[in-house]
Amino acid sequence: MDLWQAIVLDPILDMIDAPEFLAEVFIGGLMSGVMYSLVALGFVLIFKASGVFNFAQGVLALFAALTLVGLMTGTVPILLTQVPGMEMPPWLAIIITIVVMIGMAFLVERIILRPLVNQDPIIMFMSTIGLAFVLEGAGDILWGSEVKTLDIGIPNSTFMWADIQFQEFDIWAAVISAVMVVFLALFFQRTRVGRALRAVADDHQAALSVGIPLKAIWVVVWSVAGIVALVAGVMWGSKSGVQFSLSLIALKALPVLILGGFTSVPGAIVGGLIIGVGEKVAEVYWGPLVNGAIENWFAYMVALVFLLFMPQGLFGEKIIERV
Amino acid sequence: MIRNLTLSVLAASVLIGGFAVDKATAAEETIFIPGLVYRTGPYAPGGIPSANGLSDYFNLINQRDGGANGVKLVFEECETGYNTKVGVECYEKFKSKKPIVVIPYSTGITYQLIPKTPIDKIPVFSMGYGRTSAADGRVFKWVFNFPTTYWSQASAIINYIGSQEGGIPNLKGKKIAHIYHNSAYGKEANPTLEVLSKKLGYKLKLLAVDHPGQEQKATWLQIRRWKPDYIFLSGWGVMNQVALKEASGIGFPMDHFIGNWWSGTEVDMGPVGAGGHGYKAATFHPPGGKSKLHDDIRKYVYGKGLGAGKVERIGEVLYNRAMLNAVFVVEAIRAAQKKFGVKVTTGEQVRWGLENTHFTEAKWAKLGLKGYPEIKVSCEDHEGGHPVLIQQWDAKAKTWNIASGWNPVMKDIIRPMIEADAAKFAKENNITPRDCSKED
Incomplete structure (x- = not known):
């Protein structure tokens, strides 16, 4: 009876007693979920276009953010000295970083993907593990390991509305994510390149046989994933400073992907929101029963339950293979 | 024949060279x-x-x-x-x-x-x-x-908070939250804080943050609800930077936010910027x-x-x-x-x-x-029982300044x-x- 009281009754009564706090937890979870979705989107893009789980997505976000801060602060790569007068305004640094990410997409296609056309997905996956190590090392050599402050003018203040506290930073993150999702949804559904991307994802050989330029498609998709990584790196880096632990944000995206499906852009968003809200509610109301810090494993547990009943995730494509 | 000779010379060179290095190493103590x-x-x-x-x-x-x-x-x-x-x-x-x-x-x-x-x-x-x-x-x-040690540090910080409240007896009824890295390191201070909580009458809330600590929203929601008088932080790495930014974001008074000696470095203060002004941390050496x-x-x-x-x-x-x-x-x-x-x-x-x-x-x-x-x-005491300083961050000058005298540790409680x-x-x-x- 005591156990029932502690596990079920008390948390529910607590929610009923303080509905405005429950709303705050819920909204806080949604805001965190948006940040997870930002990371998950990059994974979905590459998986949709190549059927490859890109292990390097977290490091891509780190590398993009490092490049952006380096340009904004006028830092000379490798030497790590800041040259007065070389500092760039955020808009210019963002444009140059996007160019760098596109250049990287060309290199990834030329050096990694092209030699591996038609290889098993596991081999492509292994190659992205290698890429993660190379990019992390390159980021260290080029920009150093120190924590870098990233300020692109997003305010960190709070405001109250209907007895609920909001952080302006979270609102900005939600707006930016919404814009990204709309842009990506239009890109995939309404453009020739988007349709070609989906064809490539289904079958490399078949796509090639109908004249879809596989190499160009991979460059496009890795470029878009690089830009998404930049946005994720900027949002997470603005919170914590740009540092190498940013690469670990990929771990936050995994349960989101399992839940939302590896091939669905809306799935990445909805999955992120469910995980965000679920882990915050679990941590706040049930965490104290087991000394807290349950949100990380709780997210994976939710994902595991979904795997049991919906292996393709909420929005993922059902894969039917004829034998 | 020439090839074999060359290989032999090379092998001999390597051997002699190797010995030479060993001798040089041995000669220099x-x-x-x-x-x-x-x-x-x-x-x-x-x-x-x-x-x-x-x-x-x-x-x-x-x-x-x-x-x-x-x-x-x-x-x-x-x-x-x-x-x-x-x-x-x-x-x-x-x-x-x-x-x-x-x-x-x-x-x-x-x-x-x-x-x-x-x-x-x-x-x-x-x-x-x-x-x-x-x-x-x-x-x-x-x-x-x-x-x-961590236990002595926790007791010195409680001593310091007591001094800020006008004396240790005034800690009774106060709320102190400990936000800690969910690792062997982060948990070290918990037993001391719990013992002191029972002895001195302050309310204690323990809030664990998982590695690496990039995401702490749930922790800070609980802080917002519980409204502690003081927060003690035992973080490391990105956990510190995010905690400081979250505290600043919700407007928690920084001079009531005290880090342990791994949560009070220049590295931690960059991302929070001006919002970190007044944050305090323990140290056992002057800055x-x-x-x-x-x-x-x-x-x-x-x-x-x-x-x-x-x-x-x-x-x-x-x-x-x-x-x-x-x-x-x-x-x-x-x-x-x-x-x-x-x-x-x-x-x-x-x-x-x-x-x-x-x-x-x-x-x-x-x-x-x-x-x-x-x-x-x-032989009995490998700790030395060193008192603890409190330093405070000046965001404008970007320096740590000493904010207290040496705070004694509660040896009578910690040593047993x-x-x-x-x-x-x-x-x-x-x-x-x-x-x-x-x-x-």
Whole structure:
């Protein structure tokens, strides 16, 4: 009876007693979920276009953010000295970083993907593990390991509305994510390149046989994933400073992907929101029963339950293979 | 024929060359000190200044004094990435080089090395971290954690909060939250805080944050709801930076937010910017780089282009702490050299040196450091019972300033806890505690 009281009754009564706090937890979870979705989107893009789980997505976000801060602060790569007068305004640094990410997409296609056309997905996956190590090392050599402050003018203040506290930073993150999702949804559904991307994802050989330029498609998709990584790196880096632990944000995206499906852009968003809200509610109301810090494993547990009943995730494509 | 001859000459050259290197090494007497450091990975921003502080001080001793009483110190780093498993591998790799001490620079690694070092006869020096109950030298003969420990630190911080509230009795009914890294390190202060909570009557909330601590919204929602009077932070790496930003974001008064000594460094304060003004943190050494010892490092190490980092970063909190760590090691070597009448010391001899550490005001001054209290280590007490300073961040000047006197630790409460935990460890591991009256 005591156990029932502690596990079920008390948390529910607590929610009923303080509905405005429950709303705050819920909204806080949604805001965190948006940040997870930002990371998950990059994974979905590459998986949709190549059927490859890109292990390097977290490091891509780190590398993009490092490049952006380096340009904004006028830092000379490798030497790590800041040259007065070389500092760039955020808009210019963002444009140059996007160019760098596109250049990287060309290199990834030329050096990694092209030699591996038609290889098993596991081999492509292994190659992205290698890429993660190379990019992390390159980021260290080029920009150093120190924590870098990233300020692109997003305010960190709070405001109250209907007895609920909001952080302006979270609102900005939600707006930016919404814009990204709309842009990506239009890109995939309404453009020739988007349709070609989906064809490539289904079958490399078949796509090639109908004249879809596989190499160009991979460059496009890795470029878009690089830009998404930049946005994720900027949002997470603005919170914590740009540092190498940013690469670990990929771990936050995994349960989101399992839940939302590896091939669905809306799935990445909805999955992120469910995980965000679920882990915050679990941590706040049930965490104290087991000394807290349950949100990380709780997210994976939710994902595991979904795997049991919906292996393709909420929005993922059902894969039917004829034998 | 010519090919075989060439190969033979090459092989002979390698052999002779090899012997020559061995002879040169043997001819030059050295003392080997391994450094388990982390210059890469998610915790590198804290690991780099720490590694630099160690390296620069050992270099200073070689460059300025020609070594410890003329014996060169060989400091070799092994990259752990702050990973316990890798740290243990580093230790195993270094063992054959006869290190005189091991500096783990991680509570997790320290815990793993505690059972190994008595067998290998290498003392562990976990300065201000690691297992707190290792302060009982009767049980933990080979482990040293002076000048103070996590439990003592927690008691000193409660003392400080008491002083801010007009006296310890006024803590009754106050709310104190402990936000901690969900690891062996982060949990160390919890038993002390719980005991003191029962004794002094303050309400305590323990909030764990998982590695790496990039996402803490749930923690800060609970803070918003509970509305603590003070927050004590035991974080590391990105967890500190995010915590500070969240606290600033919800408008928590920064002068009521107190970090432990791994949560109060220059590295932590960058991302929060002006919002971090007034944040406080514990330390067991003064901040800044204006002592004579710092000047010597600039002159003899950086002046010769041998510095491990950037000269402008000398004097940062983590740099100073590692430098202090190296100071204690070198003085233990010197003490052992004098006691045993040797030039090249062994791990056993340096263990004696560490156990007989005694830093008086005069000794601090001689070393070029001022403003430190007396430290005395003994067979029973490997902690030294050093008091704790509170420093406060000035966001405009981007410096830490001293915000309190030396806050005493509650030895009357902490020491029995240490002895009880050590006795439990001794029982579990079949260790017979030493009789310190019979020790040299």
